[in-house]
Amino acid sequence: MSRARSPLAAAATxxxxxxxxxxxxxxxxxxxxxxxxxxGVGGESAGEVAAETALEVLRARLSRRTTDxxxxxxxxxxxxxxxxxERALADARLAGMSCVxxxxxxxxxKVTVGQVGDSRLYALAPGDIRKVTPDHSPVGAREDAGxxxxxxxxxxxxxxxxxxxxxxxxxxxxDARWIDVLEVPFEAGGALLLCSDGLSDMLPxxxxxxxxxxxxxSPRAAVRALIERANAxxxxxxxxxxxxxxDRFAEAVRRQDGGGRGGGGRAAAGRTGTxxxxxxxxxxxxxxxxxxxxxxxxxxxxGPAVDGGRGGGxxxxxxxxxxxxxxxxxxxxxxARPALTAASTSSRSGAAWARAGAGExxxxxxxxxxxxxxxxxxxxxxxxxxxxxYRGPLAGWAGDLLGRLTGRGGAAxxxxxxxxxxxxxxxxxxxxxxxxxxxxxxxxxxEALARARPGDTVDVAPGHYRERVVLRSGVNLxxxxxxxxxxxxxxxxxxxxxxxxxxxxxxxxGARLAGFRVxxxxxxxxxxxxxxxxxxxxxxxxxxxxxxxxxIEIRGADRSTLRYCYVHHNAGPGVVVAGDAAPRLLANLxxxxxxxxxxxxxxxxxxxxxxxxLAGNRIESNGGPGVSLPAPERVDxxxxxxxFGAVPREQAVRVVSGPAGAASALPGRAVAAxxxxxxxxxxxxxxxxxxxxxxxxxxxxxxxxxx
Numbered sequence: 001m002s003r004a005r006s007p008l009a010a011a012a013t014x015x016x017x018x019x020x021x022x023x024x025x026x027x028x029x030x031x032x033x034x035x036x037x038x039x040g041v042g043g044e045s046a047g048e049v050a051a052e053t054a055l056e057v058l059r060a061r062l063s064r065r066t067t068d069x070x071x072x073x074x075x076x077x078x079x080x081x082x083x084x085x086e087r088a089l090a091d092a093r094l095a096g097m098s099c100v101x102x103x104x105x106x107x108x109x110k111v112t113v114g115q116v117g118d119s120r121l122y123a124l125a126p127g128d129i130r131k132v133t134p135d136h137s138p139v140g141a142r143e144d145a146g147x148x149x150x151x152x153x154x155x156x157x158x159x160x161x162x163x164x165x166x167x168x169x170x171x172x173x174x175d176a177r178w179i180d181v182l183e184v185p186f187e188a189g190g191a192l193l194l195c196s197d198g199l200s201d202m203l204p205x206x207x208x209x210x211x212x213x214x215x216x217x218s219p220r221a222a223v224r225a226l227i228e229r230a231n232a233x234x235x236x237x238x239x240x241x242x243x244x245x246x247d248r249f250a251e252a253v254r255r256q257d258g259g260g261r262g263g264g265g266r267a268a269a270g271r272t273g274t275x276x277x278x279x280x281x282x283x284x285x286x287x288x289x290x291x292x293x294x295x296x297x298x299x300x301x302x303g304p305a306v307d308g309g310r311g312g313g314x315x316x317x318x319x320x321x322x323x324x325x326x327x328x329x330x331x332x333x334x335x336a337r338p339a340l341t342a343a344s345t346s347s348r349s350g351a352a353w354a355r356a357g358a359g360e361x362x363x364x365x366x367x368x369x370x371x372x373x374x375x376x377x378x379x380x381x382x383x384x385x386x387x388x389x390y391r392g393p394l395a396g397w398a399g400d401l402l403g404r405l406t407g408r409g410g411a412a413x414x415x416x417x418x419x420x421x422x423x424x425x426x427x428x429x430x431x432x433x434x435x436x437x438x439x440x441x442x443x444x445x446x447e448a449l450a451r452a453r454p455g456d457t458v459d460v461a462p463g464h465y466r467e468r469v470v471l472r473s474g475v476n477l478x479x480x481x482x483x484x485x486x487x488x489x490x491x492x493x494x495x496x497x498x499x500x501x502x503x504x505x506x507x508x509x510g511a512r513l514a515g516f517r518v519x520x521x522x523x524x525x526x527x528x529x530x531x532x533x534x535x536x537x538x539x540x541x542x543x544x545x546x547x548x549x550x551x552i553e554i555r556g557a558d559r560s561t562l563r564y565c566y567v568h569h570n571a572g573p574g575v576v577v578a579g580d581a582a583p584r585l586l587a588n589l590x591x592x593x594x595x596x597x598x599x600x601x602x603x604x605x606x607x608x609x610x611x612x613x614l615a616g617n618r619i620e621s622n623g624g625p626g627v628s629l630p631a632p633e634r635v636d637x638x639x640x641x642x643x644f645g646a647v648p649r650e651q652a653v654r655v656v657s658g659p660a661g662a663a664s665a666l667p668g669r670a671v672a673a674x675x676x677x678x679x680x681x682x683x684x685x686x687x688x689x690x691x692x693x694x695x696x697x698x699x700x701x702x703x704x705x706x707x
Contacts, residue, residue: 005247006030013240016231026240034105035106038051039100041100050088125252128209139260140159188247191212198236223242303322311631431457432459446470449469454472466489468490478514489520502544512538514539514541518530527549529554537561538563544570552576563584565589586616628655
């Protein structure tokens with residue numbers, strides 16, 4: 001465990017623009033090779049207490065290298081978890097406090113990383129940045145899986161929710177579903193950045209890289225610049241950064257700026273404070289090519305740098321030609337002359353044209369006309385190809401415009417902005433029909449569904465809707481704000497009250513229900529929350545609570561997908577799967593169901609010959625077993641692919657002959673397991689969702705500051 005000499009490192013933390021207190025803490029001990037960013041979670045001062053406790057424990061344990069780095073990281077985080085948990089038990093004012101953290105232990109040419117939550121570690125090299133740690137959050141998991149972009153994740157309304165933390169429940173160091181331990185190389189020409197979400201939610205990774213490279217010679221200046229830019233972008237949360245530079249990182253950045261991007265580059269601009277760099281695009285070809293060589297030659301002669309522009313060096317137009325001429329002019333005369341000769345022979349003045357013979361004029365005229373026609377044809381071909389390639393988005397835009405002109409809706413983009421839109425079974429290229437009187441849309445969901453056609457999206461404004469919903473094939477039904485649209489039982493005078501399901505899909509294909517809250521009360525419960533019968537629909541990010549019976553019934557030859565849903569506190573089972581149904585239940589939180597006295601029910605009840613795929617779900621604290629199965633063949637699969645809190649295997653998954661409600665009840669558990677089993681490779685035959693590890697749609701981060 002020998003280490004090289006201490007690297008250059010610096011750390012800083014700031015409350016941000018909208019927070020009065022700072023719940024972040026940083027650990028930066030270059031001599032010991034230990035670094036960490038800690039982000040407290042909890043109301044009032046509880047988050048600060050949790051973060052400070054974790055900081056003290058990590059500093060004390062990591063400074064004693066008594067074991068290998070991976071074990072050291074696990075033990076330190078587990079010890080911090082115990083201290084925070086016990087302090088919260090002893091003081092009611094601190095109840096529920098916890099934190100998220102990223103820890104790095106440097107050991108020679110490698111770094112061992114411990115990760116719990118949504119703080120981050122980035123690995124940097126000149127011109128490149130890579131996120132090393134996974135995000136333990138629903139939105140972060142979708143970003144890691146490539147379902148949404150970095151910018152979409154930064155704007156997502158649920159970006160502050162987490163499903164793993166340090167301190168809310170007991171854990172052991174070897175709990176693989178809790179701590180992610182990674183080992184990555186640490187090159188002398190590279191750098192490491194640990195940061196809280198207050199930075200990564202404000203600045204995209206590209207801007208982070210640019211800021212660090214501008215200040216490559218000074219880690220202290222770099223972290224201050226990062227915090228300043230995050231605050232300038234809004235500073236909505238506490239902002240923290242720990243930057244560790246390899247011995248030759250600054251030199252590597254200068255070499256890149258000088259050799260591949262042309263003179264004076266970004267490094268010089270960063271040192272002198274002369275504004276943004278004019279180097280080529282990192283993803284383009286501006287680092288190579290003869291244009292880059294000319295720019296490098298100009299710099300080598302001591303003259304000012306030639307700005308290659310953001311588009312890279314592959315395009316060399318009029319500005320590039322001028323730069324080449326200027327560069328050649330600063331070279332020795334022997335090397336400049338050929339360039340000038342080439343320039344003079346490639347163009348003709350008016351006199352030269354007049355002296356040309358008739359045959360030559362005719363030849364050049366035809367060549368010019370043919371060239372122009374070829375250019376026009378090339379442009380038309382490229383335009384046609386682009387229209388074909390992006391026909392879906394263009395059709396959606398045209399349909400939305402037509403819908404606005406004809407009064408058929410006005411919120412075509414709102415559902416995508418809310419984070420829905422990836423993996424759209426309904427196509428998403430039709431019109432958008434708005435529901436909400438305040439938006440000038442339909443008064444009820446039923447009216448909008450009656451007008452919708454396959455491919456349309458019904459966009460529902462926040463509010464309470466006392467009506468029953470019947471899904472239609474090919475139509476997407478989306479709550480504009482996640483769980484902002486609430487389905488309540490119709491009033492008694494409206495007929496049937498809450499006697500049927502809140503949402504019904506009978507033989508429906510290609511529909512989608514996203515972001516709703518289905519809620520009943522003891523005085524007015526739904527008999528069933530959702531009933532899917534012989535359908536193939538997607539239900540996601542939907543909450544179901546307060547049903548008098550099962551929260552969700554799936555039956556018949558159903559092939560639906562249920563993912564990222566919060567199913568809780570229903571009198572019957574959380575999910576009943578019967579008949580020949582084979583749905584996919586992925587990354588759902590199913591808790592507190594089946595607690596009716598004398599009739600305990602499981603979280604998931606599988607009957608008959610049903611064969612659901614269950615992966616990445618958290619199923620805990622239900623009245624009966626976590627999952628009841630009619631046969632023992634799939635017990636091991638269900639146990640390994642899902643999380644059941646602290647209950648043993650025989651209580652988590654039980655084989656029940658007959659009604660699952662007859663199974664013996666289990667006492668409710670207050671302990672919540674924050675981890676998820678990743679979906680195994682054996683399930684890859686089914687169409688993959690964003691990430692099975694993204695369960696915890698309801699395990700929201702407590703606000704950092706209340707009031």
